[in-house]
Amino acid sequence: MNQLDQQVAQRLTRFYMLALTVIAVLSITGLLFIRRTLSDHNNDGRVVNVAGRQRMLSQRLTKLALLRTEGILTVDTASFPALLNTWSQSHTQLRNGTLRMEKEYVVRKSRQIDRMFTQIEPVFQSIYGSLVQINNPSATEDQKKTALHTILRAEPSFLEQMNAIVFQFDKESFERVKSLEQVEWVLSASTLLTLLIEAFLIFRPVVTHTKDVIRKLTESDEALRIVNEDLAVANADLEVTNRRLVDTQRELVRATEEKYRLQLEEENIRSAGLLEGQEEERRRFAREIHDGIGQMLTGLKLQAEKLKVIPFPEPKHRQRFEELCEQIYDVIQSTRQTSHNLMPSVLGDFGLGAALQFLAEQTARSSGIQVIFEGTDNENRLSPAVEIGLYRIAQEALNNAIKHAEAQRIRINWQHSDTKTVLLIEDDGKGFSLKSTSKENRKIQATNGLENMRTRARMLKGELTIASKVKKGTKVTVQLPDTTS
Template sequence: MTQLDQQVARRLTRFYVLALTVIAVLSLSGLLFIRRTLSDHYDDSRVVNVAGRQRMLSQRLTKLALLRTTEIPATDTASFAALLNTWNQSHRQLRDGMLRMEKEYLVRKSRRIDQMLTQLEPVFESMYRNLVRINTASTTPEQKKAALQTVLRAEPLFLEQMNAIVFRFDQESFERVRALEQIEWVLTVATLLILLIEGLLIFRPVVNHTKDVIRKLTESDEALRQSNAQLNVANTDLENANRQLVITQRELLWATEEKYRLQIAEENSRSAGLLEGQEEERRRFARELHDGIGQMLTGLKLHAEKLKAVPFPEPKHRERFEELCTLIYDVIQTTRQTSHNLMPSVLSDFGLGAALQLLAEQTTRSSGIPVSYEGETEGKRLTPAQEIGLYRIAQEALNNAIKHAEAQQITISWHRDGTQTTLTVEDDGKGFTQKAGPKKDRPPLPTNGLRNMHTRARLLNGELTITSKRKKGTNVTVYSTDTRNA
């Protein structure tokens, strides 16, 4: 751009900004005048309404005073005291120049209205005092009649003067609106003149300059089209490359997800096989304990029972023999308990509910901690895998509560709702904070047991949640679905 073009551009810019500024100032001034006048007119209308209401209230109060003095029954249920108070407050607010209703309204009064309100004041005070006297319970009937006569004499004068005040308020409000109209006409004419000057001194030079710019733009348009054609070819190639890249990313994502699903399936299969092998080994070892060592210990007990009839040379030998018999009995009971813990026969014979109830009773006897069972003991059976899985979770949770929780009460509950089963082991022990690291004065958390419980719950297509707070106890809950009936 040459120096002349720069000078013309700066001059046109100054003119244009100046013209727009003047137009904006005129427009904003008109808007402000209109908003202010509308607000004032709204206040004036409320003032006129309140002034007109004063006439109605004076007539209504006079009627009520007449009915009250003559003791004629009236259907008007309005409170005489409330109407009198409203009439008094409105009069004084009109006189003071500020109405206080839902908000404050300014009473714009001229000197003439102030004079009219001053002339009205004695009439109002006379009516108000006598109306108050009529409303007072201690006033005698003769005093009420005298007060009523005063009110009836003052009411026509009050209405006449109040009517003149209302019309005066309305007239002054109308005069302010007409003054606004004149100001609005002045602003409109000034705005039109500014627009005309802008069109002659700014718009036409701008149009000529724009024509020159458009000509130059037209000359460079062809070169731009050629560049765009080349860019379109490049964009097409880039889109094809991006499309191929997206396809490759999708295939890679699918392959990764498939690999992850296979890993999960393999892990579940490995875990299921490992747990199944553990359970099978437990069954075999439980049978060995029961059928092998258990039978041998039972035979040993029977032989010992036969030896009780044999006389002993010394009482000390008899005492040792009794201790030996007691030890044999304890070993038999321990062997049976161990065999039952490895694979309880009641689980396969009577189901999960009976096995959990027996587990609670045996744990109470062995540990001395009260363990209660709530739930079903008979009914439709679950699958063997579900029953042994839920039983092992309950057994592990109960073992953790006894070893680590220092609980005073443990509750095992198992409920079914259709295909949904819920197993809960809850204690009132010291609990633990799952996110905190182990401390020296606190035993380590049974992480292996928790991991085993989560694995068993996952293999049952269920969900295991552990809720625990320090000194608030621990709650272990398993939600599982009977896929056989789902």
């Protein structure tokens, strides 16, 4: 008996230790990834330095141009053509997004910086052309003085705009580093908290309780054996034996119910882990699509737009080129849509109400179906897990209403206050019969993801109800206990 208890306890211990080890390894891997990303952000300092150097080079070239035009000797031994070449190359590389120095540095630019480079480009070209004119030995004195006048007139504007670009680079770099540091702290705290909760609230109680159940089952079996022996020895002890049998049966029922409850709890924990893993994987895919494929497609679009100024030998070539540009734009839009569906940024930034409203608008545009959002304006945010769970339920319900119910009008109602939290999705589709138990209907329900919605509601400790009649639409309601962030 003791040997059986020890075997079961050791087996459960190995299982949970393996689970804890896997969680720890994944957490450390995530932390190392964030550390490496933060290290990459340090390269932004080099970009800021080069952008700042452009201001110094501009002033130095202006000084040398002035001295050269006026014929004044200077102790500055720097090569005017070399400085001009360095200034021009640095500007071009900053504008194109790649610095080539001791190694290649990627210049991460926002749309605002792109616009600032577009605004400064005419000023740069004006100063650069004038500097080239001054450096030209065959230029006349009048031409050089005209070029110098152009430089002196354009330089203040260039310095002011370049100064704004430098500060914008520095601001965006600081914001990225600050954001990643916050993610690192949240990830570290969440991982440690998960490990502590699993160790103290799951591992030890489950092992102890399982040992007790096994011991009690073994004792019950032994009691039954003794009762059977007593029955064989004397019929006089029949009444006592029967009472013991009844007691034993009650103990077995209680043990079976306890075992079923444990299995149900384990299933809930497993389902929660799977859903959490799915959301994390969606979040990672959305990040990779947006930061990887999205950026590459944007770069491809910019490169394609630069080719528009090139003349084509035949009109049909120009038409095919325009069609290619439209296809690139469609791919970019599809990529953004896919990234948003995986993990909408508006959900984390503005909360569930804004995310549901955006989902309704987006679904209406893409499907042509009337989707109405009704919600209360409440600044109290729910926890991230609750918000993403409710958002996925709304997504699934909308998808079912469009693809399976063939609805023409869908209403999303979101109510959140200090006393209640209710999400309702109602459509005017063809509906279905909840009483049907046929295989075909069960397949339809599985396809529509009803079980997935029920699982998510159960994980949120909420209640999900589905009301539907054939040709009279469907109404999905999720009601949660009082939950605030």
